[in-house]
Amino acid sequence: MWTFLVGCGVIALGGLLALVFFKHEKAAKISATVLTVAGSALVAMPVIETALGADTEFIRLAWTLPLGEFHLGLDRLSAFFALPILLLSPLCAIYGIGYLAHRKGGGGHYFFLNTLVVSMLLLLCAKNAILFLIVWEVMAISSFFLVVFDDHLPSVRQAGWTYMIATHIGVMALLAFFSILGHHAGSFDFQAMLAGGELSSSMRLVLFLLAVVGFGSKAGIFPLHIWLPEAHPAAPSHVSALMSGVMIKMGIYGLMRSLSFLGEFEATFGWILLALGVAAGVVGIVSALSSHDIKRMLAYSSVENIGIICIGLGTGILGSAWHNPQVTALGFGGALLHVLNHSMFKGLLFLTVGAVVHETDTKEMHHMGGLLKKMPFTAVLFFAGAMAASALPPFNGFVSEFLIYFSGIKSAMTKDVSSILLAAVLLTSLALIGGLALAAFTKVGGMVFLGEPRTALKKTPHDPGWTMKFPLLLLGIFALGTGIASPLLLPLVSDAQTVLTGDAASLMALDSDILPSLINISYVSGAFLVAFVILAFFYRILTGRKKCEVARSPVWDCGYAKPAVSMQYTPSSFSAPLVLLFKPLVHIRWALQKPEGYFPKSGRFETKIEDRVKEAFYAPLFRLIAKTLLLFRFLQHGHVHIYVIYVAVTLIALLLFTAGN
């Protein structure tokens, strides 16, 4: 545990050094990165030990804060969530060196980056609500500053603002959550909360809802997700990777941790989470499909994945409420594994997309195309990430979804009506989400990397330097490796989920079927690679024959032999039919300028995708509140004699109140 703290200290020191060296960009970045890597390595030791089964360690230090205590503890759940942080943070820091090579302000940026990492690590270990809230907010603030790095752009400022408000709404809910829980437990210590007295059923529901709002606003649980599609495109790509990969997972961690305080689970909680998860999954992926800002698309995909995680959590809770430990363990386990997997492939995707944005200077898919020929390395890794994100084997995304599917089918095996309902909802929605995800990611991959460039770029794009390549490669290997070697990951998940239920039984002990299934899946995944290599080799031989002439010609365009770049299918047209099916979920704004006359000079068609939840719910709500409040603005009218009336009226009212008492 002390190693953990020392590691955090090293990372924090890196941040401070970056601040000290703010005048020397390069020194700042490198010192911060080196210390991040070193610190992560230090932290990794106790984390891996604990994740593999070492006992929980605690540190308590005296701290004169009202209600607060410096109490840290590293248990299985914390250790599990720490893994993606330790993987992604150093990689993002390294990536940042190349990504921000020609930018000013790296010192401050790295300061906040390291602060974010440290705060996340401490968050996972905080065993006192006050400490938890403090690091929670430090995390929020530092990530806010990371988001507004390009603050000269109005859209970035807008995004920062949205993020800040969303976060703060969450914090308010958390304040309420912890104060109620602390009141019931009589202490703000997590262990006291865990052991805290019996809560009434309605109070548990209130607490659960507060936790969902509080942590959900960070995790981007539908309908609190609206900051994600704003903030992720605004932030520099390695920050998006870190935020989407690990920071939003802190919301999931918080939710899981707080679930453990609520005592016995009720089926209502499960249904709520399941419904939110399904909604998030479908809305998220449809919005991703409709977006043509490449980073916005990835952000929506994160919303979708958080939805999948919620589906897993909901299933776990339902399993627990129905006293079906297998389903519980599978649901929670699947959700946890998806947390880990999502952090890898989403980190990978954001970083590859970052390289694309870095080279092309645009985030608009309509302007891209044909990058595979210019940036083969990036492209290959992007496709790897895209496959993982579409939950396709042999990548890791499939494995965690498999666990969640498995939990649903397992629950249906009881042939209980509500279990079957759960399974039906789960399978239908996951299948639909999977199909849509495939559509969304083939769209991005196809439109960005395949075909021909749709607009002329200022410079010729090429693969980035090694500081940016290395993280991509490593994450790609991890995404594939954890996909193939999933049986090895199972023990991690299998134990981490016990923290939620408080039961000692691990997933593998409860369910003997899952391990063989995973082993079979990893055989198939391995076979996939081997078979591909063999077949590709045959294909090579086949086309390499002397007899086989290889020629190039224009593609078929109905006999029109001069195809132009602008004739390519556009991202919007690719997704339009599917998106129109889900019209109520996204709002597409059209702006059409028809070509006129026989020889039209110009024509223009533009679509803008708006978030339906934001447009139909938040914007009117905020407007209504503002309007109502502003109605009372007349109170301060500047007439001093009327102000005296206020005094008199207050006095008289109070006198009457006293007389009445």
Add this chain to the structure above:
Amino acid sequence: MMLWLLICIPFAAGALSYFITANRVRRTLWFLAAATHLFLSFMLAFQSDVDTVKDSWLAMDALSRIFLPLTSLLFTAATLYAIGSFENSHGGKSDTAANESVPRLQPESVFTGCMLVFLASMTTVILSHRLGLQWVAIEATTLASTPLIYYHQGTRSLEAAWKYILLCSVGIAVALLGIFSLALAAGGVTSELTVESLVTHATRLDPRWLKLVFIFILVGYGSKMGLAPLHTWLPDAHSEAPSAVSALLSGALLNCAFVGILRVLQILNAAGMGDFGQHILIFFGLFSMGIAAIFILRQPDYKRLLAYSSVEHMGIIILGTGLAQGGMFGSLLHAVNHSFVKAMLFMTAGNILAVYATKRIDGVRALKQTAPVVAVLWFGGFLAITGSPPFGTFLSEFSILQEAVRQERFVTAGLYLFFLLLVFIGMAATFSRMTFGAPQSEQPAKKLHPWSLVPPAFLGIAALMMGVFIPEQLDALLHSAAELITRGAL
């Protein structure tokens, strides 16, 4: 005797400085007086022996031990800052343009004199154990600060000063009625209107009169403290005054009025009538927060924004007071935190005014590029004032929430959080708009005098400190003061 020294030194220095024409000499005197006051108040406040610092007029108890050093610290910071900002405004003429039709400034000597007298009267308010004397001192703070508000001599500051003096005088007259009523209620029980003797005989005081007393005092000092709807003068005065004065008005003066209310509350609690006050205080607290939220939303003037934020925080403090027990501790802690942060913010606002020469929010863009240090202070101040951890305000606001939940006042807790959120949203828009962005035009980079930056930076660090480490002595003091108020005596 030492206590009288605390009052006399600034008073004498103030009187003296009125006649000194040489800037350098006067400023030195000013600073020396402030520093001496600071030294003495810290020395006395942290002296363990209580009895040595007490006579029939003035006394030092847990409450004054908190607020006296605080006030003194703020004053010293404001002194340095004021000197720095004088340099700022003499350096370039742009500052005067800030205040539209400002032909001239009042002589600096009047300013200095009034500042020091202001300090003397605030010290008296905090130390005084006779409620009559306290009233006199509170009224004196109004009188001493009116010329300070009018320092710029523009029509707007004139209007602000007029509203200030009129509304505060009316309010304070009601407070005097309260003091008289208290004397009436105490008639035949005790002839001494000291807090101590009133507390001792509290149970024998007539409860109906005591209620009346509390209401009069609350309306009277409440209008000085800026509780809605008695706050109407506050945004005008705080925004039109020079920033060093605004910092003191918000950071120190509001606390003095709060101390005035606390003294009466102490008697009320000693008489076992705390319940009566609670409802009223909670109502005032929430109402002030709500009103402040209304005006913070889409507020076009950043100094007024800060002023309304003071109304909000006074609401929080009074709410905590109304919740008693844990809430009392929270509200005292919050008073301390708020003083640091708000003074810092007003000083920073003064710096922004010096750079941009406008108080309108749309006139200020891209602080981050134009004045990085100011931007850090400004945005840090925003985080602190909205109660974000790791700043101290978070802890105090959370303690108050916790107490509301503990008493199962869920509606109060809910409204409290809702208003905090509204204020946050309103302020976030403004502060991020000012701090970030691309510079609109070629702002002439104005060099700010370091003395106008060091005091707010120091206060900011203090506010941060309060969030991660509260000195044990202070913690103990806050606890005993809270107990003093809620139980009447230790």
Add this chain to the structure above:
Amino acid sequence: MINTISILLALSSLFLFGSSRIRISIRVVIAQGFLLGIAFLLHNEEHLNSSTWTIAISSMLLKGIVLPWLLTFVLHRSRAKLEIEPYVGFGTSLFIGVLLLGFSTYVAWNLSLTSTVRAIPPALFSTALFLIFCGMFLIVTRKKAITQTIGYLVLENGVFATGLGIGHEFPFIVEMGVMLDIFVGVFLMGIMIFRIDKAFDHTDTHRFNTLLDEIAPEHNDSEDMESAQ
């Protein structure tokens, strides 16, 4: 005797409600100052000593001579019209005045019936409350800064009237301090009326409303975003 004075005080305030000339109003305030001084002496008949005398005389000096003189001085020097410009007509004012008197009497009697405190005669207390409300009412309904100052003085008189009953229990220094404060307060107000007169060419406070909170344009509009670019 005290009751007579109370009634006189109440009547004089009602008179203020109906009076349309500033100078007459000032004279009424002078009368109130002397009445209060006498009432103070009468109330403390048994405790007459040097300090009570000093308080009484200085109060009469302050309220009956110094402050009215100050107001008259200001009135002459400023270019204000000598008529009172009310928001509420004199008739209505009188009617409201009677209502306020009723309310004050209700509160005072209500309190004295149930209270053990007998130091202050109910009549005097009701008058005191009435004067306070009168003062506020005058401030609220009269347009000129100077009439508002007069209102403030009436209010102070009301407070002072309450204090009559406790003169001997209140330390001398505090009493003097209170008076000093009032003096300085009114003095400052006088100075400011001068300034107002100079700066605005009028002393009508109803035109004194430049300090307002406008509503800033919406901060996070997309249109706004584009215009910022």
Add this chain to the structure above:
Amino acid sequence: MNANNVMMILSALLLSPLLFGVINRVKAMFAGRKGSPLLQTYFDIAKLMKKGMVYGNTTSLMFQLGPVFVLVSVLLALLMVPFGPIAAPLSFQGDFILLAYLLGVSRFFTVLSALDTGSAFEGMGASREVQFAAMGEPTFMLGALLLAIHTGEMSLSGMVREIQFDVLSPATAAVVLLVAAWMMLLLTENSRIPVDDPNTHLELTMIHEVMVLDTGGPLMGIVTYASGIKLWIFSALIANLLVPTLSAGASAQAGIFVGIVLLIAVAVGVIESIMGRVRLRQIPKVLVGTTALVATALIMTLAG
């Protein structure tokens, strides 16, 4: 893996192109023509393999490797399909999920290699492909769930082993509904009428064919073979529901199974002959309808 399922795998690999021949022959018979030989697809593939390659100017490596991936994924998917009473070579709990997602992989690469040409036609086809596939996905999953609940087994082979035909039970009715729904799925996934017309000559209305418009030579051979296997997989899945439990020997059972698969191909041919194409915009509705069909079956099982 034993001799039986090696044999079955080999028969699938060998017989899958035959399905196209059967369909075409049936269609020809309905049209009153003689039609192409039953083995026409084998001839086509053999001929294509011998040809040279022409790549589009815009294409990259993805265009060439995509079909290889497609073939790999359908081959692996085939491993999990049981052959009536003879279990699949690879069978584990939840294998149908892997099956569905392996087919997803094949779709992923089909679509990407189509998009690699940069042609508007291919883009259009790809867009339709992902659309209809996404809408069809729940039908498969819900169907598998229905079977799992019905049989209490979580692997395809287990389900097929346990499935019982009892004419009077509501469960049988549910299976009939499921067969209907999966038949629709087969038509969709394999781009048959009424969803797609493989024999049309208008690029604008195609789905699968338009995606491989620029594919030729050995590459086209691979694509054709892969679609044959895909058709086999779907036909075999449906055949599994219909295969009667007989106490016959393994080879007889295998014969019956293959016969049913071929019958399904005949059925496809019949459907193609007697039905017209549904308008493209109506297809999602049809697919939602099939999902509803399975859902109804599920509810029937519960009620029963």
